Amino acid sequence: MRPTLEYLRQLERHLLGQHTAAEAEAWRVRQLLDSELAADADTQQLLYQGLQVAGRQQLRRELELIHARLERPSRRQTWWQAATSPLRSLLVRRSRGH
Amino acid sequence: METTAALRQALLADREQTLTGIYQRTFPMVRRYVQQHGGSAQDAKDVFHDALVIFYEKVVGETLVLSASASTYLVGVCRNLWRQELSRRTRQPAISLTDEHTEVAEEAELAEQATLSVLEQVERLGERCKDILLAFYYFQQPLEQIAATHQYRTVRSATVQKFKCLERLRNSVRALVSAATA
Missing domain, CATH: 1.10.1740 (Rna Polymerase Sigma Factor; Chain: A)
Structure with a gap:
């Protein structure tokens, strides 16, 4: 992995609390020497927050699709079908009787 | 159950x-x-x-x-x-807002705007990057599954791709912030 990507991976391990004790200590020392580190960690945290919101939106879109599929008018009776259902049943029974 | x-x-x-x-x-x-x-x-x-x-x-x-x-x-x-x-x-609002409340609300609004800027940039990533990032960071799918879905031969390739996508997102958010502060 190239250095920039490795840096992002290190930031991620720090932010997700995946550092070992030794890595955490090295991180504290690095923070003292590198003034950009905290700002970069804040930016990455912001990306994760944005991804959370984007993920929720995606899940809501998927739920809308499931709802639309399950609640299609063809699956449920319309008021007209409901109102005429006894009459249709009667006609079916009578046609079978003939 | x-x-x-x-x-x-x-x-x-x-x-x-x-x-x-x-x-x-x-x-x-x-x-x-x-x-x-x-x-x-x-x-x-x-x-x-x-x-x-x-x-x-x-x-x-x-x-x-x-x-x-x-x-x-x-x-x-x-x-x-x-x-x-x-x-x-x-419910009816029972108390009027103080300056302190307004300050807290303004801070929350700023944080929300920053998150919304990221959201906008997520939507501008290509479908593949967006899918990979959401699959990992929100839907919490294991990298093995992400690799299989996107036809990467190894988990390592999928991991590298995930960080490339994160880098793209980071760069576009930074460019936006620089443009806003310039």
Whole structure:
């Protein structure tokens, strides 16, 4: 992995609390020497927050699709079908009787 | 009753099918409850979707252990959410806002704007990058599964691609921030 990507991976391990004790200590020392580190960690945290919101939106879109599929008018009776259902049943029974 | 671990596995393996099954079993109960308590079918859907989002995040994040069925849990959450919504609709603002309140609200608004800027940039990533980032960071799918879905030969390739996508997102957000502050 190239250095920039490795840096992002290190930031991620720090932010997700995946550092070992030794890595955490090295991180504290690095923070003292590198003034950009905290700002970069804040930016990455912001990306994760944005991804959370984007993920929720995606899940809501998927739920809308499931709802639309399950609640299609063809699956449920319309008021007209409901109102005429006894009459249709009667006609079916009578046609079978003939 | 399905265990929480089995449910988590099912949600990770086939989210659409698992959520559809839960939807079919649970939504009619939620709709009945909301409609019997002063709400509409649309209200029921909104409350149910809110509950499902909470439910998904808790189950895949392993912060919930179900002691009853998923349907029972969801109906319980929906009842609470609907009671809160009813109370919100009838509540009147009892106190006026102080300067302190306004300051807190402004800070929250700034944070929200920053998050929304990221959201905008997520939507501008290509489909592949967006899918990979959401699959990992929100839907919490394992990298093995992401690699298989996107036809990467190894988990390492998928990991590198994930960080490349994160880098792209980071660069576009930074460019936006620089443009805004210039």
